[in-house]
Amino acid sequence: MGKNKRNAKHKATPQPSSEHNNNNGIRIPKLPDKDRRQLNQLAQSALDILQKMPTNPNEEWKNYVEVQRVLESMMQLERPLQRCAFPPNHSNVNDKARLAKMQSFNEWAKAGGVLSDAVEIAIFPGYGLGLRATRDIEAGEQVLSVPRQLMFSEEHLSEAERNIYSSLPQLTNLNLSYALVIEKMRGAASSWYPYINTLPALYNTVLYFSVEQMQQLRGTSVCSAALRQCRVVARQYITMYKCAYIQPKGSVDASVASMASLFTQFGLCYDLYRWAVSTVMTRQNLVPKEQQPSEDISALIPYWEMANNRHGKITSYYDSVTRGMACTAQEACRAGEQFFIYYGDRSNADALVHSGFVDTNNPKNYVELRLGLSLTDKLSSQRSRLLAQLNINSMRVLPAPEYISGELLAFVRVFNMSGDQLEHWCSNLERAVDLLHIDCALETDLETRTWQYLYQRLKLLIGVLEATLKETDEVQQLAALQLQEAANDEAIAKLEIDTMLLQYRQLERRILNDALLYVQERLKV
Structure with missing residues (x-):
């Protein structure tokens, strides 16, 4: 704005x-x-x-x-x-209140052309409302479709x-x-x-x-x-x-x-x-505009949006022939089990900020680091030139077995280069891409400084996290117990957010701790 x-x-x-x-x-x-x-x-x-x-x-x-x-x-x-x-x-302040209104919603959806004979809306502990298989579903089978006329935009x-x-x-x-x-x-x-x-x-x-x-x-x-x-x-x-x-x-x-x-x-x-x-x-999801199919527009897709996320492959797509959202099963699903779709690759940070949930089994999770060059560094222009050649957009600490992204590694290497080392790499920018790889041939002193920097940085991040967030597994268990015993909807809503925040912090700390152990091993080499 x-x-x-x-x-x-x-x-x-x-x-x-x-x-x-x-x-x-x-x-x-x-x-x-x-x-x-x-x-x-x-x-x-x-x-x-x-x-x-x-x-x-x-x-x-x-x-x-x-x-x-x-x-x-x-x-x-x-x-x-x-x-x-x-x-x-x-007011739909809890899942039971929402579920009570699903009969009229189902009638409206079916009358509007939604096809969903394989699933129904139900409550799942830890997920809220979701889709439950009413019969065995095979992998690749079309499970539901929503016509364009029911997509709100x-x-x-x-x-x-x-x-x-x-x-x-x-x-x-x-x-x-x-x-x-x-x-x-x-x-x-x-x-x-x-x-x-x-x-x-x-x-x-x-x-x-x-x-x-x-x-x-x-x-x-x-x-x-x-x-x-x-x-x-x-x-x-x-x-x-x-x-x-x-x-x-x-x-x-x-x-x-x-x-x-x-x-x-x-x-x-x-x-x-x-x-x-x-x-x-x-x-929201993007669908083609009615009058300009080459352009997308944000839309809400009733019924289909009830499916919760599980890592896998994206099996939902807009069918330009039938003019609707079609969804197939990414895996087999037995009758009575929850039917999941995959929302796409995203970190838990992105999911928390924009969607209000955390995936505790997210293999695509990472921790984004915010690093920059010093304004007082006399070699900053040379470092900037080399980094520009690398086109680094993000610097991430990753889950095992990668731990340190190529972009993060390359940045730290450039950040720790001496004047002679910068001159060497700037004289042959075409080779700069090698800095993104773990096995790039570099002077021993530069590699040592690189991994020492990463060690100190990760240790600092973990220290700040633990100093400001002193939660334990017992605290999370207590929060879960309080959630079960909450007396009113407002208390439940608060505890759901508190539990999500505890999960997020623990997942971030786990990634940082694992990466720190990995860096320690690199320093022993």
Whole structure:
């Protein structure tokens, strides 16, 4: 999102004088003027914070905490709008509540053309809702298909509704979030109601973490990415809020009226926005556009999205002939077992930030390191030239048996080269690719410095992780026990996130520990 400069002459735009119904008969409450003035002040405060770009991890954390406190205050004042978006008697805060609504969803899906006679929706401990095989399924057998007409995307909105958000600077995939807000607030009048009515009311994405839960990620490689995700979404919402309620005097910007409509007609509030964004983050898939098949568009795919992830091969694809999503079995599945699909190669850091889950058996997991050259290094230009030739995009610590990625190894080698060694490699850049390989022929002193650097770096990372995160296996077992005994839905949701964070930290530490042992062995050679 673009930066928003503070204007001392901002004032609240006039609001409707009374509670009103939107075009679908849903009552959108008007907040008291006092509350709206407080919200405007809070939103401006958040904008002031968000305009300051953090320059180090401590500033990044402080920025996050300050913004979260403002958002929590805003959510308190927006509670009437939250209740409008999530009525207590329609709130899907647990799996049983969602499963109870699946009969009408199944009828809607089957009537719309979904073919799924081999699977049914059920609850699986540790997974929530998923797909259960109703009969034996063979590997490679087509299990279900979803027609294009049941895939929800912004294409289903009218042009007038799409214009509500089209003037706001945004990332393309945000269009689906805006479209979902509009469709959800149609209520039972929406043709998508049987589907939207089954979506979770809460998610395990970073947008739902408390400050205390986010604190548990400090010291891990994923912390910065999680904080950035929260910052981006907060900025998106506050920018839209500004368009709707805080405008320079005499502003005639087209986006103002559009965003005001999204708030006043569809009751947008932060809780509804983070729900829509989380729904899209955890469920979206790319499908060809209707009118421009050469381009993709983000869409939600009912029923198919109920399948949980297991490592294997991708067996879902968009069939341009039948115009639908087809899914085959990646492995044989017996009747009564859970049917899994593979979401694709991704690290647990990516899965945690964007999808709110951790795969404890993920062979594609890794720990991303953030390394850079020193600004005071007199040889930095030569190092930069050599690294540019290598085109290093990421530096990863990997699970066994690889441990250290070629990109990470090459960076550390270049980082530790002497002037003469840099001159040698820069004089023959075509050979630079050899630095990516473990068996590259290098001077003994350079290889020793390389592995010593990796040893010290890994030891430091593990030390920071253990110093800030002193959890044990007993703590995780206690969390699991508390999860079973939790008295209410809110406590269960909190403990689910706490358990996920414990799992993530343990998996990251395991990768780092294994890599440290490997490096130690290299130093003995």
